[in-house]
Amino acid sequence: xxxxxxxxxxxxxxxxxxxxxxxxxxxxxxxxxxxxxxxxxxxxxxxxxxxxxxxxxxxxxxxxxxxxxxxxxxxxxxxxxxxxxxxxxxxxxxxxxxxxxxxxxxxxxxxxxxxxxxxxxxxxxxxxxxxxxxxxxxxxxxxxxxxxxxxxxxxxxxxxxxxxxxxxxxxxxxxxxxxxxxxxxxxxxxxxxxxxxxxxxxxxxxxxxxxxxxxxxxxxxxxxxxxx
Amino acid sequence: xxxxxxxxxxxxxxxxxxxxxxxxxxxxxxxxxxxxxxxxxxxxxxxxxxxxxxxxxxxxxxxxxxxxxxxxxxxxxxxxxxxxxxxxxxxxxxxxxxxxxxxxxxxxxxxxxxxxxxxxxxxxxxxxxxxxxxxxxxxxxxxxxxxxxxxxxxxxxxxxxxxxxxxxxxxxxxxxxxxxxxxxxxxxxxxxxxxxxxxxxxxxxxxxxxxxxxxxxxxxxxxxxxxxxxxxxxxxxxxxxxxxxxxxxxxxxxxxxxxxxxxxxxxxxxxxxxxxxxxxxxxxxxxxxxxxxxxxxxxxxxxxxxxxxxxxxxxxxxxxxxxxxxxxxxxxxxxxxxxxxxxxxxxxxxxxxxxxxxxxxxxxxxxxxxxxxxxxxxxxxxxxxxxxxxxxxxxxxxxxxxxxxxxxxx
Numbered sequence: 001x002x003x004x005x006x007x008x009x010x011x012x013x014x015x016x017x018x019x020x021x022x023x024x025x026x027x028x029x030x031x032x033x034x035x036x037x038x039x040x041x042x043x044x045x046x047x048x049x050x051x052x053x054x055x056x057x058x059x060x061x062x063x064x065x066x067x068x069x070x071x072x073x074x075x076x077x078x079x080x081x082x083x084x085x086x087x088x089x090x091x092x093x094x095x096x097x098x099x100x101x102x103x104x105x106x107x108x109x110x111x112x113x114x115x116x117x118x119x120x121x122x123x124x125x126x127x128x129x130x131x132x133x134x135x136x137x138x139x140x141x142x143x144x145x146x147x148x149x150x151x152x153x154x155x156x157x158x159x160x161x162x163x164x165x166x167x168x169x170x171x172x173x174x175x176x177x178x179x180x181x182x183x184x185x186x187x188x189x190x191x192x193x194x195x196x197x198x199x200x201x202x203x204x205x206x207x208x209x210x211x212x213x214x215x216x217x218x219x220x221x222x223x224x225x226x227x228x
Numbered sequence: 229x230x231x232x233x234x235x236x237x238x239x240x241x242x243x244x245x246x247x248x249x250x251x252x253x254x255x256x257x258x259x260x261x262x263x264x265x266x267x268x269x270x271x272x273x274x275x276x277x278x279x280x281x282x283x284x285x286x287x288x289x290x291x292x293x294x295x296x297x298x299x300x301x302x303x304x305x306x307x308x309x310x311x312x313x314x315x316x317x318x319x320x321x322x323x324x325x326x327x328x329x330x331x332x333x334x335x336x337x338x339x340x341x342x343x344x345x346x347x348x349x350x351x352x353x354x355x356x357x358x359x360x361x362x363x364x365x366x367x368x369x370x371x372x373x374x375x376x377x378x379x380x381x382x383x384x385x386x387x388x389x390x391x392x393x394x395x396x397x398x399x400x401x402x403x404x405x406x407x408x409x410x411x412x413x414x415x416x417x418x419x420x421x422x423x424x425x426x427x428x429x430x431x432x433x434x435x436x437x438x439x440x441x442x443x444x445x446x447x448x449x450x451x452x453x454x455x456x457x458x459x460x461x462x463x464x465x466x467x468x469x470x471x472x473x474x475x476x477x478x479x480x481x482x483x484x485x486x487x488x489x490x491x492x493x494x495x496x497x498x499x500x501x502x503x504x505x506x507x508x509x510x511x512x513x514x515x516x517x518x519x520x521x522x523x524x525x526x527x528x529x530x531x532x533x534x535x536x537x538x539x540x541x542x543x544x545x546x547x548x549x550x551x552x553x554x555x556x557x558x559x560x561x562x563x564x565x566x567x568x569x570x571x572x573x574x575x576x577x578x579x580x581x582x583x584x585x586x587x588x589x590x591x592x593x594x595x596x597x598x599x600x601x602x603x604x605x606x607x608x609x610x611x612x613x614x615x616x617x618x619x620x621x622x623x624x625x626x627x628x629x630x631x632x633x634x635x636x637x638x
Contacts, residue, residue: 046636055545055632076549083547090635094542098241099229106229111547156546 001164001196002029002052007061009051013042020044021221024061027214031163034190034197036207039216045200046091048216049166052198053086054078066163083111087157087195089167089186093149095141095156101128102137105156112160120159127155131185147178151185158189165190167199171206183209235560242532246564249521249528253568254575256517257611261576263514264603266587267507269595271499273416274300278492280350282473285313285480286462291489292498298329298462299491300417301339302591304393305331308459309486316484317465322476325350325466330429332461333389333400338375340389340405340422342429342460350466351418359383360409366428370409374419374588381407387422389432403432415594430458518611522618525564529557529622540626541634554627561619568615569608573600 004027013020022044029035039045050056051063054070055078063070066085073081082088095104102124109120128134131151133144141149150173157165170186171179183206190197199210207213239246277299286294287307296303317326327350330342341347345362360383363370371381381387385407391398405424413419465488467473473490480488533540540553548556581597588594 047632050632050635053545055635076551079544079547079549079552082545088545090542090545094538094545094635096539096542098237098539103229103237107234107543108546110229111543111552113547 001031001033001066002027002198003062003064004028004052005062005064007051007058007063009044009047009056009058011044011047013044018042022047022219023221024219027219029196029198031196032194033212034187034210035199036210036213037198037200037216038202038204038207038213039200039220041202043216043220045202045216046168048219049088049168049198049200052164053088053166054082079111080113084113084160085163087160087162087165089150089153089157089165089170091169091172093141093153093173095149095152097141100138100140101133101144101152104141104152105159108156108159112162114160123159123161124155127159127189130189131155146173147175147182150174150178150182154182154186154189158193158195161193162195165195165197167197169201169203170199171201171203179206231556231559232563234556235563238532238536238560239564242528242535245528245532249524249564250567250571252521252524253518253565253611253615254571256514256519256521257569257572257608258575258579259517260511260514260607261573261604262579263507263510264601264607265576265580265595265597265599266583267503267510268601268603270591270593271503273593274495274498275492277416278495280466281464281491282467282470283465283477283480283488284462284491285309285317285465285484285486285488288485288487291487292494294462294487294489295491295494297331298464300591301331301341301421302417305461306487308461309463309484311458311460313480313484313486314460314463317463317480320476322467322469322472323465324468327464328426328460329462329464330426330460331393332429332433333391334393334395335375335387335389335422336379337395338372338379338420338422339393340369340424340429342424342426344426347423347464350464356412357409358412360407362409363423363425363428366425366431367403367405368408369405369422369424369428370411371407372411372419372421372423373413374594375422376407376410378589381410383407383410391436398436400432400436403435413594415588415596417593419588419594426460518614521568522565522611522614525561525615526618526621528564529561529619530625533557533622533626537629537634540629541631544629544631545635550627553629554623557623557626558616558619561623562612562616565612565615565618569612572611573604573608 004024007024009022011020037045037048047056051058068081070078099107105124105127106120109115109123115123125134128137131154133148133151136144136148141152167186171182174182187209284294284298286298287309289306293303294306297305314326314328317323325346327343327347331339333340348362358373375381386404387407388404389400391400411418467476477488477490480486543553577597580595584595584597
């Protein structure tokens with residue numbers, strides 16, 4: 001599913017703005033796996049997810065998703081590939097506040113470019129029923145609780161039945177009760193859709209839910225970066 | 229979730245800015261629309277009248293004033309001419325129809341025109357009676373549609389004219405007219421006049437003088453009797469061959485104690501020297517307003533982009549390409565401008581509709597307020613394209629948005 005080889009990336013650590021350098025000799029994820037990448041805040045976990053989704057390009061090396069080498073795609077090709085094959089759950093949900101819950105999902109479906117309008121409506125209804133928010137479909141994200149917003153974000157990420165789901169700190173904003181239910185939901189939907197899961201989190205207490213974990217710290221090196 | 233729906237959704241999120249931007253476009257286009265409708269239809273109406281008459285003959289003075297008075301009832305007469313001129317021209321073989329115009333009285337500001345039935349024969353358009361019949365003896369009057377409506381005149385109404393061009397003169401209470409017909413609406417000067425046999429005008433004034441003399445109100449020494457019998461204000465002449473206009477006009481100017489002028493030349497001159505430059509100036513102002521409006525579209529979209537950077541980055545993360553984002557912003561500009569264009573047309577045509585009553589009363593021109601002109605489509609289209617062009621800069625900014633950095637930062 002994911003093959004990263006000799007990937008190098010320079011970036012600034014969030015918050016401290018420390019120049020950091022990543023070198024991943026090899027990192028592979030098999031189809032159907034669920035992998036949790038752990039590491040302290042600011043170590044570049046989100047940067048890794050952005051590279052896996054094609055939003056950021058590494059300085060060198062190769063990232064292959066489902067046999068497609070991302071470095072061979074141009075910007076538009078990456079966008080289209082991402083829309084069709086990769087679902088993303090963001091740390092702060094990133095729901096569009098001007099749109100309703102249903103519209104947020106339909107927008108995700110639109111850029112997945114997999115379904116026609118009727119199919120998109122069917123998937124939207126099915127997913128919202130699954131996450132228990134069908135009755136809230138006409139409300140805007142601002143009218144929902146944090147836990148409900150997270151469920152909408154999960155539904156949106158999975159509306160195109162992606163092969164790969166990338167989740168950035170999926171439980172960071174949740175209380176203990178919601179952590180379990182949200183993880184249950186993510187794993188259930190991934191299983192139903194044969195979706196491979198890669199999540200990053202600084203919370204190691206959830207590691208036992210994943211098939212394996214990887215420590216981002218081993219890829220990280222602190223050094224001066226001439227230009228970023 | 230179509231681009232159009234998305235555009236409306238985002239325009240709704242900053243509704244006040246959207247409404248103000250739409251209004252600014254509408255104002256510019258509305259102004260242009262008003263100028264276009266009024267100037268074009270004024271020109272058309274003025275020129276339409278010149279189709280009927282080749283030469284107008286009247287008292288010596290301003291040629292334009294003669295035309296404006298005798299054909300459009302917009303200005304005071306230069307004076308009167310002797311009926312001898314009429315007799316001479318009637319005998320001229322080149323003359324097809326010749327119609328006297330006697331304007332001496334008014335009814336609440338609407339001129340009472342003394343003429344003959346030939347006036348209606350020549351003016352086939354708008355010469356028709358809507359109700360009643362044409363006058364066939366003196367002291368009968370047919371009434372233009374606007375006058376009938378404004379003064380609530382019906383068949384059989386008795387009306388009394390006031391002396392002079394403007395309302396407020398002595399009333400001719402001893403000589404009431406009877407309304408025998410109401411003319412169809414024409415949208416031209418005929419609508420705001422009353423028409424009677426030319427001899428009625430003479431009769432009214434003869435009775436007025438007689439009554440004045442009898443009661444001593446009029447001093448016999450001050451009675452301004454014409455030297456050569458009754459007079460008329462002007463003659464409208466239709467030639468058998470319009471190519472003889474200039475020749476006959478020259479002959480009249482040389483041989484008669486009157487002035488002949490060619491209406492089509494006077495109207496062309498009026499249009500060239502006054503109406504078209506004014507139209508150009510007002511259109512320039514309108515275009516400046518439209519350009520300012522286009523800038524406001526640019527500013528509005530640009531500012532809204534800064535509030536939506538996160539949303540745009542999310543769209544890219546969901547799979548939207550840079551072209552998708554560019555297109556969305558352009559569609560938003562297109563929707564914004566289209567609303568402005570629509571608003572401008574409504575504003576322009578609505579304003580003309582509101583002004584049409586005034587325009588008819590004051591200038592004898594009834595603009596067809598809701599008639600769309602081809603040039604409006606051209607201008608509306610140009611404004612739309614301008615608005616879309618104004619959206620390009622914000623669209624390029626959105627196109628170049630760094631997605632990962634924006635998602636991390638916001």
